[in-house]
Amino acid sequence: MGTTDADVTAITLTEAELDRYVTHGPTRGLLTGAGLPARTDLLSFSPLRTHGLRTLADAADGPSRLAEELRSRLVIGELLTPAGMERESILLDGVTGELTTAYLFDPSDPRPFAPSLTTLLRFAAVTEELAGLRGRFACLAGQYGPRTVTEASRRLLTLFEEGTDGEIPPYWKAAALIRPLSLIAGPGTASGLTLEVPARLLDQEFGHGRVARFEEVDFPATLTHEPTRRFLRETGLPEDAVFFHADTDVPLPTLREYFAQERPGERPDVAAPELPAHCDHLIRLGYLLEENSLVVDGRTGRVLTFSEPDATLHSLNTDVSTLAFTLWLIHHERTIDAHLGHELSTHAYDDLVAAMIDTLNTLDPTGMLPTTTWHYWTELFQDETGGAF
Template identity: 60%
Template structure:
């Protein structure tokens, strides 16, 4: 076995490494030839570089011999990664057929472990991972989208990526690639802000189309406090608006938008941040958390009342709107899949860790707040990671 480089390491094996563990001819050729990258997208093969080829029986110890017969000789070659680079599911290789699958490790109950399809071969797996990686970087076969944005561009990129997956799987696209094809291209929906004065230029009526026209609230000038001096923010709230009520956020629409100081005017003991007169409360998040915008800069912040602390939330009102739209779009896609309206894919999105990682990647593409902040916590990132919370 050999490993070259560091971050761009390629892991190759020798015929001696493979011994009788891999009898599938083209799989042997791939492992001794092109090899596997240590990491690509949400796939890691670092374990193969560290441990070499191991059967699932060897990897688990299989106390009591409880692994299913068809699981015992599967080879552990890597893992699926979450957005923090931690391995979640293990990637398995069938040395006889060349098929690649994933499984959850159940150390105490190996009898519950089962395989989920990932790719029919290592060659197809690398093709899928490379295409997804090229879309994320808008290079290679997706380089033409570097200067294209909008719903049409996103839809075209989605169809192109999906066609790659379908060709390699006879239309039975595994969950990881379904999420990549449907979610990852959504980053193309909004272009960089060239006319709005904000971080993003959203397509006209994007929010109305997703939430319903009657669900979007547009403010009037009389609703704005004098300290909201950031004109692009005023214009966005007036002309584009925000969804009035979502699962995670509800606008204040009963009274003109208050500053944070005005909101707590009846609570003399409230501990407020510096500049509370310039922080305009747009509405509330869950569990005593407020969403506020800095009237001078347009930055969108999360005010945690229990902690009496401000956290960065979004770059500005345009990236907040995109975040709310993305969360609703994912829910809509999941519902369409569940009801069979997207016939070619046939199943809901998942698994959660990789779906969350894909969503976080999309948000990071259009708004680096969750990645660039010095804070040790970010509301949207935490919401997406929280499987028990049921947002995804």
């Protein structure tokens, strides 16, 4: 390696180190010159510092299974993914300079990633500009809503099309279509909640008449958090949002009332779950799949799940505004994917999952908090067989 000092930002290689592996002129020039960053928001090239240049045959488990044209590809980095997800390695073709990605435990089907290292670094840079609303996205700072999302996605797609002949690799297409969705709602100011959800956003997404709005008579006395009451009155929640179904037939019950009144004797062979000590302050808004009640703490506005089988509470969302954003995000992704012929969910599922989790965490970091031991949305997104997307 040309550099091993962890304090040096750029990772460079010497001509001698490249001689056996890289014959592509522009790639050699970059690796021996400006070098690669150890880490960006999306990518890490630190494996080069740890292992030096390795062929896929040397790095992969069971290299004898690899096709001959794959064995000489070079493992130069990896995609940064949300906690709990396997990381794909970034592979370099030393002859053409092209980049692909693959899992080292099963590298037999690499996916296109970028036509060159220069293009890859540009893709990463413009995606970071979007996240920070700077550079080519600075004009969108302070703007939120559907038009802002559309414009940010259009700009990112246009930037990714440059140098790819319009064939945007799946990872970057997922980034361009999903990451701008975090601009749908701005930070909460007047509402007293995390987000200012645009008026009628849920109606536009789920359909007129399919969003439940509640009246004062629907609220139990223990729902004292006024921003939550106002949101449920004025903005509401979708009645049926694929994985969430709202309670709309009766006034919102506390968790104790729900089990005492709504399900008496429903399953006499199964004992009722032991309820939390503060169950009178937990108001049931509806249910998720797999016997999970969705509840809001009437004192704080915090949204949680109550798992009936194991009688446990888990954090779900910061409040009802980020719950509404999550439900909108899941539904809107399905709309996008349907327009693409299910391209994202069938050909880039892991890339889609990473983009969705990062987008959710941008506006609601509940799933990343050290106090969150299990997170329904994160688990759901990663369950490919469960059909979240």
